[in-house]
Structures are given as C-alpha cells and as structure tokens.
Amino acid sequence: MYKSLVYIFSFLALGEIIKYVFNIPIAGNIIAMILIFTCLKLKIIKLSTVKPAADALIKYMVLFFIPYGVGMMVYFDVLKENWIPIIFASLISTIITLYLTAIIQQKLEKK
Amino acid sequence: MIHFYDLPVFGFFITILAFYIAQRLKKRFNYVFLNPVLVSMVAIITFLECVSVDFDTYNNGAKYLSFFLSPTIVALGVLFYEKFEQIKSNLKPFITAVAVGGTISIITVIVLSILLHAPEIITRSLAAKSVTTPIAIEITKITKGIPSITAVVVIAVGIFGNAFGVELLRFLKIKSSNAIGTALGTAAHGIGTARAIELDPLAGAYSGLAMCINGLITAVVTPYLVQLILQFA
Known part of the structure; x- marks a missing residue:
C-alpha cells in the first residue's frame, strides 16, 4: 500500500x-x-x-470533489445571470455528442 | 473568541456526514436524481446558508479533502490502463468514435455558449463539461474558468445522460448497445457509464473505456481549443 x-x-x-x-x-x-x-x-x-x-x-474520489461543488455557492449571482446559456449550450452540445459518437461507433463496428 | 466553524474539523466533518447520509438515501431509493454528490452539495450549501457560514470558512477544513483530487487523477491513469487491457478487440473504430465525439463536444459547447452571449468566463468553465469531474476541474483551472461551475455542470450533464441518454439514442435510431455505451461514456462520463452497465455489461465496458479515452483527449486538447476559438470570437 x-x-x-x-x-x-x-x-x-x-x-x-x-x-x-x-x-x-x-x-x-x-x-x-x-x-x-x-x-x-x-x-x-x-x-x-x-x-x-x-x-x-x-x-473515495467523489468525496474529494464535493468541496468544489459547494464552492458554487460563491457564484450564485454568476449562475443566476447566465443560466440560459449554461443550460442550453450544455444540453444541446451533450445531445450532439451523444448522437455523433453513437452513430460513428454503430457505422464503424459493422464493417 | 474562536467559533467552532473556524476549526478545520468543521468543514471536513460536515462533508463526510452529508455524503454518508446522501449515500444511504441513494441506496434506499435508487433514483438517478438522488445522485449522492449532488445531494450532499445541496445539503451542505443549505446548511451553510442557514447558519451564515461562508465558503472560505467551510473550505478551511474541506480543502483537505479536495487536495486528494490531485493524486486521484494520477490514479485514474492506472484505471484507464486497466480498462484498456480489458477490451482486446479492434479498438481503432472505437477510438475514432470517441475522439470525434469528444472533440465535437468541446467545440459545440464553446461555440454555442458564445452564440448565446455567455461571458467569456462561462465559456471557459463549460469547455470540459463531458469528462469526469476531477479532470474537468483541472482543465478549467488551466482554461481560467470557474472550477466550481464546471463541477456542477459536469454532474448535471452526467445525470442528464444517465436519465435520458438511452431513450434519446434509441429514438434517434441507434440500435447497437455498444454504440449507446460508447456515447454515454464519451458525453456523460462515470454517471452515464453507470446507466450503460445497467443496459448490459459489454456496453458498460465500452462506456467506461470511452470515458477514459475522452478524459485523456479532452485534458490535452481543451486548453488549445478554447484559446483558438476565443481568438476568432
């Protein structure tokens, strides 16, 4: 150890x-x-x-990043002001990433 | 007079306590929105607000926990190696899918946040949103964003992938469960991988390895991509 x-x-x-x-x-x-x-x-x-x-x-990894999550409390104002771009940019980008990765993997694995 | 809150044991203790309770809740109700990290975060913030203790005071103790994030990232390198050895089949198509997906993830979130008029600091905080939280936090320190915002967004993205990823991909006519696993690991890291493991063990293995490879790729390319795109914006 x-x-x-x-x-x-x-x-x-x-x-x-x-x-x-x-x-x-x-x-x-x-x-x-x-x-x-x-x-x-x-x-x-x-x-x-x-x-x-x-x-x-x-x-124990997850325990180590909880303090960073709690640190969000300092940035409540920033989040409140920018929640629209944060949510929509993350959401749309995540959907594109999911689909693109899946379609490439599906097409390539068949060959 | 020194308050109890000022002692390092305070922040350390309430973090462990909150996480313990959150894990018990998750075991009991097994519901994806009861993600233990998210629940403990909300519980700790609520508690701190109620007793009017600020973050720095809390972090007096909590920083001893977050210090271990650094060696944990080295440990992830070991885990990535183990996963790499597990899948013996032809990895080239798989790595192509993850590399393209992972890179597009960074580019789209940067471009979309600029188009939605986010301030630069938000764009810098979102760039690494698809990779596992500790790596995303480290990337954001380099891209000069706000790591705490990254942490929250990354966990939220993971929960979204876990809750809706499989149904969404099936709706978009993805039939291969390996492809679904690969996508979940690439876009939604460990929390997404948890869903892929439920789907089937092989999809779970693909998902875990996708998370690892995307973590490596994103760690290396994000600082350069952020710089490049912001230059033209």
Whole structure:
C-alpha cells in the first residue's frame, strides 16, 4: 500500500516538475496521469505496484470533489445571470455528442 | 473568541456526514436524481446558508479533502490502463468514435455558449463539461474558468445522460448497445457509464473505456481549443 502511494505521489511530483520546467498549459496531475498510463503500457512499471493506492483513491474520489461543488455557492449571482446559456449550450452540445459518437461507433463496428 | 466553524474539523466533518447520509438515501431509493454528490452539495450549501457560514470558512477544513483530487487523477491513469487491457478487440473504430465525439463536444459547447452571449468566463468553465469531474476541474483551472461551475455542470450533464441518454439514442435510431455505451461514456462520463452497465455489461465496458479515452483527449486538447476559438470570437 505505502509503496504504491509513494509511486502515485512520485508521478504527481514528476508531472508538476515537467509542467513547471517546460511551462506546458496542462495541469501537472494530468501530465502525471498520462505518464503513469504510458509507463504501464510500456511495461516500465507493473500494475500490481501501483494498484492498491490507485484503487483506494478512486474509491473515495467523489468525496474529494464535493468541496468544489459547494464552492458554487460563491457564484450564485454568476449562475443566476447566465443560466440560459449554461443550460442550453450544455444540453444541446451533450445531445450532439451523444448522437455523433453513437452513430460513428454503430457505422464503424459493422464493417 | 474562536467559533467552532473556524476549526478545520468543521468543514471536513460536515462533508463526510452529508455524503454518508446522501449515500444511504441513494441506496434506499435508487433514483438517478438522488445522485449522492449532488445531494450532499445541496445539503451542505443549505446548511451553510442557514447558519451564515461562508465558503472560505467551510473550505478551511474541506480543502483537505479536495487536495486528494490531485493524486486521484494520477490514479485514474492506472484505471484507464486497466480498462484498456480489458477490451482486446479492434479498438481503432472505437477510438475514432470517441475522439470525434469528444472533440465535437468541446467545440459545440464553446461555440454555442458564445452564440448565446455567455461571458467569456462561462465559456471557459463549460469547455470540459463531458469528462469526469476531477479532470474537468483541472482543465478549467488551466482554461481560467470557474472550477466550481464546471463541477456542477459536469454532474448535471452526467445525470442528464444517465436519465435520458438511452431513450434519446434509441429514438434517434441507434440500435447497437455498444454504440449507446460508447456515447454515454464519451458525453456523460462515470454517471452515464453507470446507466450503460445497467443496459448490459459489454456496453458498460465500452462506456467506461470511452470515458477514459475522452478524459485523456479532452485534458490535452481543451486548453488549445478554447484559446483558438476565443481568438476568432
């Protein structure tokens, strides 16, 4: 468990360093996510080395973003003023995405 | 005098308490609008408003929970790898569908919000609306939107996909359940995937992997797409 936690945080630190050094406009943790994925794929690290901590973190994931949701209370005015574009842009875009993805997958999988 | 609210334990405790109760409610009534995250958010906001405690005071404790979002995103990379290994069949058509759908999702929401006269900060907050909440929050920090608005919109989009996605796609003459699963994972992340798993296990696997691939793609391309489109707007 501790070993896997050390690995997860090592990748996180590495991602942050890469972001800092190369000044990439992508979050350090996302760079770390792509790195750990690539290292697993290229068999540089083993799944069993990182799995225990990864599973534990994902198990409690939803708890970690509740504070961000609560943070919405600071922006009630912004939401009240812009609810029409927020709802309609999200809704229409979601419907287009659902349909487009489904139709491409359905057409291509038949071939 | 120091109030109890000012102690870090306050925000931490009420978050865990609210989530525990919300999960019990969901287990008991199993109704999609009783999404535990949404219910706990509403409960905590209502409570804070009632006792007149502001967000910063709450966040004194709650920030210790949100800190773990960062390592969790690294953990998602591990989960994505596991999902990738599960589906052995030809992935090319599938990846094409997810990549096109995911990219169009970003472009359409940016363009639509501009056409609907949303202020730039809203457009920046909506761009990542189709991917799993932690990734969407991180993307919004980079695109300089408001992560809290993103979190709420992402969860709402997930619930919409979960509640209406399957019926909508069938109405639009989509017959393949793998295609429905792929679409749900791409457009409505984990909450949509929960519905695909109910549909059938293979559709669920497609949906989970679609969520992962779209998470990776969206994380990389969104900052550039936002910049590009806003330049012309």
